[in-house]
Every structure is written in C-alpha cells, then in structure tokens.
Amino acid sequence: MKPIGKRRWAIAEGYIPGSSTGPAPAMTSHETACILNAGDDEANIVITIFFSDRAPAGPYRFVVPPRCTRHIRFNNLDDPEPIPTDTDYASVIESDVPIVVQHTRLDSRQAELALLSTMAYGSD
Amino acid sequence: MKPIGKRRWAIAEGYIPGSSTGPAPAMTSHETACILNAGDDEANIVITIFFSDRAPAGPYRFVVPPRCTRHIRFNNLDDPEPIPTDTDYASVIESDVPIVVQHTRLDSRQAELALLSTMAYGSD
Amino acid sequence: MKPIGKRRWAIAEGYIPGSSTGPAPAMTSHETACILNAGDDEANIVITIFFSDRAPAGPYRFVVPPRCTRHIRFNNLDDPEPIPTDTDYASVIESDVPIVVQHTRLDSRQAELALLSTMAYGSD
Amino acid sequence: MKPIGKRRWAIAEGYIPGSSTGPAPAMTSHETACILNAGDDEANIVITIFFSDRAPAGPYRFVVPPRCTRHIRFNNLDDPEPIPTDTDYASVIESDVPIVVQHTRLDSRQAELALLSTMAYGSD
Numbered sequence: 001m002k003p004i005g006k007r008r009w010a011i012a013e014g015y016i017p018g019s020s021t022g023p024a025p026a027m028t029s030h031e032t033a034c035i036l037n038a039g040d041d042e043a044n045i046v047i048t049i050f051f052s053d054r055a056p057a058g059p060y061r062f063v064v065p066p067r068c069t070r071h072i073r074f075n076n077l078d079d080p081e082p083i084p085t086d087t088d089y090a091s092v093i094e095s096d097v098p099i100v101v102q103h104t105r106l107d108s109r110q111a112e113l114a115l116l117s118t119m120a121y122g123s124d
Numbered sequence: 125m126k127p128i129g130k131r132r133w134a135i136a137e138g139y140i141p142g143s144s145t146g147p148a149p150a151m152t153s154h155e156t157a158c159i160l161n162a163g164d165d166e167a168n169i170v171i172t173i174f175f176s177d178r179a180p181a182g183p184y185r186f187v188v189p190p191r192c193t194r195h196i197r198f199n200n201l202d203d204p205e206p207i208p209t210d211t212d213y214a215s216v217i218e219s220d221v222p223i224v225v226q227h228t229r230l231d232s233r234q235a236e237l238a239l240l241s242t243m244a245y246g247s248d
Numbered sequence: 249m250k251p252i253g254k255r256r257w258a259i260a261e262g263y264i265p266g267s268s269t270g271p272a273p274a275m276t277s278h279e280t281a282c283i284l285n286a287g288d289d290e291a292n293i294v295i296t297i298f299f300s301d302r303a304p305a306g307p308y309r310f311v312v313p314p315r316c317t318r319h320i321r322f323n324n325l326d327d328p329e330p331i332p333t334d335t336d337y338a339s340v341i342e343s344d345v346p347i348v349v350q351h352t353r354l355d356s357r358q359a360e361l362a363l364l365s366t367m368a369y370g371s372d
Numbered sequence: 373m374k375p376i377g378k379r380r381w382a383i384a385e386g387y388i389p390g391s392s393t394g395p396a397p398a399m400t401s402h403e404t405a406c407i408l409n410a411g412d413d414e415a416n417i418v419i420t421i422f423f424s425d426r427a428p429a430g431p432y433r434f435v436v437p438p439r440c441t442r443h444i445r446f447n448n449l450d451d452p453e454p455i456p457t458d459t460d461y462a463s464v465i466e467s468d469v470p471i472v473v474q475h476t477r478l479d480s481r482q483a484e485l486a487l488l489s490t491m492a493y494g495s496d
Contacts, residue, residue, distance in 0.1 A: 001172065051440065100135075115229070118366065119245050193260060239362040316423065318424055350493075
C-alpha cells in the first residue's frame, strides 16, 4: 500500500502509573505508542524519552515490518534503561519511512479503569 | 455543502475488548470509525486492517451517502473476515471524496465504562 | 491577540447519551463543542448537524465575542430543532474568522463518569 | 535534537473540577498542558487564558529547558491570578522556539477517575 504518515512524531504527555488493579497484562496500567507502517518498506524506529530534570534517555530501537502495526508499551522499554514510574516524561518517535503514531494510556490505579488516546503530533 | 476533509485516514490504535458488561448493544465494548461525508457526492469507502504478525485484512467496503455520517463498528466487520478480539490492530480508511474520520472506543470490560476518542490522521 | 485557527471544523463523532446519573447540570451526560476566538473580531458561527439517515439539521447560529471562549452543549440546541438523544450524528462548525474547536463528551449513564476529548478537524 | 513542533498552540477546552476524591496530589482533579521542547534552545513560554464573559488573564510565564518536558497544571497558576474552578476557559500557549503541546485532564470528582487527552492545535 502507498505509505501514509510522517517521519517524526512527538507525544508531549507521558506518565506510567506506579500501581494497577486487575489481571495482568491486559489490565496493568500502561502507556502505549501505537505505530502503523502501512507502506511496503520496513520501518526502523528510534524513540527518545525526555524528562523535566535530566538528560534524555535512549535511543530505544524497534523495527515495524511492512504493512504491519506495532503497539509499543513504554512500561516495557529497558534498553538502554527503563522509564521510571510516577514520573512526567515526553517522547519523540523517528522513522526512516512514513508512519502514523497514536498515544494511549490505560490507568488502572483504581478498580475502575480510565482510558485516554490521541494522535501524536506528526512532522517531517 | 462544500466538502471537508481528506481522502486517506489512518488509525494506529485498535483493540476490541473481548468482554463486556451491561446491556447490548449500547454498552457492548466496541471500537468505532466515525465517518462524515459533508459533501454532495456519495463516498465510496475502503477499509484495510493491519496486524502485528500477519498480512492485512480487507478490503472492507462501505458507502456513505452525501451529507451523511456513518459510525462503523469494527466489531461488526465480517466481509471478508471478522477482526479478532483482544488483538492489536490498526486501520487505513480510503475514500474517493473528502471525508473526516474520528476514532472512538467504549470499553465495558468492567462494570464502569471507559471512553477514548481522537481524530484520525488525515492525508491526501 | 493575533487570531489562531481555521474557519471550518468538523467533528465526525456525535452521540448524546439518553440518560444520566448525578447532579445536573455538571454531571448531566453532555456533548460539547468548545470554541475559542482568540482574535479581536467577533466570530459569527454556524453549526450544521449530519445524521445517518436524514437530511442535515441547522443552521444553528452563535456569536463568540472577541478574545473569548464559548462551550456549546449540543444537548441545548433547539433552534431550529433539538438533536435527538441516543442517535449517531456529526457536525460542521463554520466561522467568519479563525477559531479553534475541541470536542468533549461527559458520559454519566453509569454512576461512574467517562470522558473523551479531541481537537476537531480544521480546514480553510 | 532537531526541534519539532510549532510556536503557537491553542486548547479550546478548559475546566478545573471544583472537587476531588483520593490522595493529593496524584489524584487531585487537574488540567494539564504538557509541553515538550525537544530542541537545543531554551523555550520561553507565555500562556493566556480566555473566558466566556471577561477579559483574558495572563500573561503566565514559564521556561522549558532544552531537551526537556514540563507538565504545567493550570490549577497551580497564580501569577498574575489563579484560574477559577468550575468555570469554562480556553488557553493559548506561545513560545519563541518550536514546542509540542498536549492537553490532559484527570477528573476525580467521583471516586472513579476519568481521563481525557488531546494534542493541542498548533500553528505558526
């Protein structure tokens, strides 16, 4: 399929709740960058994480195969370092081919879950 | 009315919860692509679904009449195949005239529902 | 202030829940178009409502004073006609000066409220 | 890193719930502008708040260091004046370098929290 999207995306909001309620992993509090690579070439992705009071973390590297989606949980990042919980952060997602990025959080600190989602900000 | 929108849209996030609480169909967990065709010509829509580990599904075909909206539940897609529940997916929505696409999920896996919504990413 | 925004906006998703829980009006289920007119000229707004199976409703007319915001509840529209509850709709918001439009829903059909919000799709 | 974003952003929706449930400050009802300054120059930020029936409030001034994020809670603004609770408002965020702005609300008026988030509207 003809590619769709941009090569640089930003998510200004990031916060991994430090606790969860309910069965893991579906109901574990998490923060996700959903990436769509609709085109016919592999996407090589680099994520950089920004904080309020220290230098950025990264690069975190991923591959999204052609005509595939990959939903990356920030909770699971650990190379080069994990993202601390209960801490404000932001992220930039860069790709060598056009992709689309959407940001979603499931917060299950309470028994009743809450959801948020927004398209990231895309740029070239 | 003068048309508004774009001809290609992407939703990077997709996930149909496998269970629900409350009276169907209003409270059934669902994932929706809301399409507005504000213009004076019929919109012929093709939806393609992308996964993390298999080839895309589709095409799913719809018509949205002129000056009308249609809220398509991904749960209800079945031709050429249904979308599995509890599975990450993404979608591209293509039209022959300008449309606007918004993505909404109602999650009623727990007794207390949760909602998310975002404009899709539009491109020409 | 220098104006910011576009003159035409679309919200593809619309649905006014038919019931509510909790004290009115704060906790009444509602669907809102939040309009910001940051510029120095009055904004004359026309809203048109689109349905899945009938001709559009409207025009609904509003004024947003210069350097002001107005949060319009779709529930409260009644001239030329009210919007039915439990019905899918979409909307186009047009202005004679640049504005910014954001869409929010508070759903209190259950005791526990749910919220969604997204920027509308802007165009000129 | 190469900067990403725009210099002017608008959030048309604003509302600080007047009450909260749960431990402060994590579960205090709040409304946040999350700002990412991915570039190598300090960002000097000016926020202006718009109301439905009075002149704008501000300027509220902030600095976001290079390669940092700052999550500003509207609840905490107090210079030149606090933002009243239970009141509709909107905001414009201006910067001297490109930034990305995302809007989030946590509503804990009820025991069960609700979340919303959206990218703000960016312009140059």
